[in-house]
Amino acid sequence: MIINSRCRICQSDKLHKVIDLGSQPPANAFLRPDQLDQPEERFPLEMHVCGDCNLAQLIHVVDKEDLFSDYIYYTSGIPKVSPYWQGYADQVAEQCLHDANDFVVEVGSNDGLLLWSFKEKGFRTLGVDPAKNIAPIAESRGVRTVVDFFGEKVATDIVHQDGKAKLIIGNNVIAHINDHHDLCRGIKALLADDGTFVLEAPYLVDMIEHVTFDTIYHEHLSFLAVRPLIKLFEQFGLEVFDVHIVPAQGQSIRVFVGHAGAHEVKPSVQACVAKELELGLDKIETYMELAKKVEHCKNATLDILHGLKSSGERIAGYGASAKGMTVLNYYHIGSDMLDFVMDELPSKEGLFTPGTHIPLASKAYAEEHRPTSYLLLVWNYLPLVLAKEQAFLAAGGKFILPTGVVVDAQGVHEAEYTEEEKVPA
Numbered sequence: 421m422i423i424n425s426r427c428r429i430c431q432s433d434k435l436h437k438v439i440d441l442g443s444q445p446p447a448n449a450f451l452r453p454d455q456l457d458q459p460e461e462r463f464p465l466e467m468h469v470c471g472d473c474n475l476a477q478l479i480h481v482v483d484k485e486d487l488f489s490d491y492i493y494y495t496s497g498i499p500k501v502s503p504y505w506q507g508y509a510d511q512v513a514e515q516c517l518h519d520a521n522d523f524v525v526e527v528g529s530n531d532g533l534l535l536w537s538f539k540e541k542g543f544r545t546l547g548v549d550p551a552k553n554i555a556p557i558a559e560s561r562g563v564r565t566v567v568d569f570f571g572e573k574v575a576t577d578i579v580h581q582d583g584k585a586k587l588i589i590g591n592n593v594i595a596h597i598n599d600h601h602d603l604c605r606g607i608k609a610l611l612a613d614d615g616t617f618v619l620e621a622p623y624l625v626d627m628i629e630h631v632t633f634d635t636i637y638h639e640h641l642s643f644l645a646v647r648p649l650i651k652l653f654e655q656f657g658l659e660v661f662d663v664h665i666v667p668a669q670g671q672s673i674r675v676f677v678g679h680a681g682a683h684e685v686k687p688s689v690q691a692c693v694a695k696e697l698e699l700g701l702d703k704i705e706t707y708m709e710l711a712k713k714v715e716h717c718k719n720a721t722l723d724i725l726h727g728l729k730s731s732g733e734r735i736a737g738y739g740a741s742a743k744g745m746t747v748l749n750y751y752h753i754g755s756d757m758l759d760f761v762m763d764e765l766p767s768k769e770g771l772f773t774p775g776t777h778i779p780l781a782s783k784a785y786a787e788e789h790r791p792t793s794y795l796l797l798v799w800n801y802l803p804l805v806l807a808k809e810q811a812f813l814a815a816g817g818k819f820i821l822p823t824g825v826v827v828d829a830q831g832v833h834e835a836e837y838t839e840e841e842k843v844p845a
């Protein structure tokens with residue numbers, strides 16, 4: 421682990437600690453049964469905010485080889501592009517690619533599915549991804565993949581071999597990269613004169629508005645907003661020229677970047693900047709207020725869970741997401757509270773949650789040992805889950821959200837606070 425003493429965008433040393441989630445193991449470090457007695461590595465999980473460019477960031481950086489080289493997460497699971505990413509490919513191709521021979525590079529290309537849909541449209545493609553266990557899947561789809569971390573060196577090698585890229589894609593990957601400057605030097609080197617770098621990432625605004633603090637885990641090193649990104653790119657002769665707000669993982673930003681002056685800057689960029697200032701993202705107090713809300717979520721949720729447990733209810737977790745591991749570890753919820761955590765991904769079967777050691781169980785097991793309540797660890801998918809679990813709700817089942825909200829067949833019930841405890845609006 422390394423500790424950054426300076427902001428990864430502007431190098432300022434004015435880093436303010438705003439949220440402290442304690443010391444946690446990496447969220448995807450699920451354990452085999454034989455590992456349960458062994459000591460687990462834990463690292464501080466703290467969000468800091470830069471007093472100068474206002475980037476919200478982790479300063480404790482776990483070695484990326486430990487986190488990503490044997491990555492358990494697969495984008496697709498099933499060999500089919502989801503409607504969301506098919507729509508993405510159609511829209512981005514239409515906006516950024518105009519020549520049949522255009523070259524598309526994806527940073528963090530995973531199993532190559534998204535690039536495959538660009539390949540289907542006839543474009544030349546190349547993926548870059550450090551996960552050596554997943555790259556062969558991409559290759560089997562005919563998507564060439566460089567197994568490495570993207571940066572200036574890899575970018576220069578690609579330019580020598582294949583020329584410059586008309587489109588560089590980085591979906592949900594920029595926040596995973598510690599060295600933003602090396603990333604930008606790579607983009608600058610690889611991008612064609614009129615080319616576009618399109619990045620997509622969860623929007624910090626969503627965390628502020630909906631208290632989605634569980635997007636904080638060691639793999640997410642930065643929590644992105646448009647203002648700090650503008651600062652980042654302008655240091656390298658690059659320019660943010662368009663931003664779309666898209667409904668992915670709550671709210672995400674899709675940011676379009678080109679060489680400075682190469683594209684007309686759309687009003688969407690200033691609109692985001694204005695919104696971020698209106699929300700107070702330039703003030704440390706805004707983040708301190710968020711920290712208070714996070715603390716309230718913890719207390720309210722634990723109150724509900726203890727109440728249910730003492731009245732003899734059986735509770736389980738729903739969805740072993742990385743976000744969920746932040747919740748379990750920060751709330752100190754273990755196997756004395758949850759009988760199991762249900763997860764549908766077969767590659768997680770037989771494993772235990774990192775830090776809290778709760779067994780994972782398949783959907784079939786969960787059906788057979790149905791609890792009376794679920795702690796919903798994938799509450800970003802609430803509408804989908806409710807639609808899927810109508811029978812559970814109809815039988816009197818409840819979902820408890822990590823924000824201290826209970827959902828049952830009758831509807832949504834907020835936790836009650838005394839006037840004093842009330843979360844500031």
Ligand SMILES: [Zn+2]
Pocket residue numbers: 427428429430431432470471472473474475
């Ligand atoms: Zn900064």
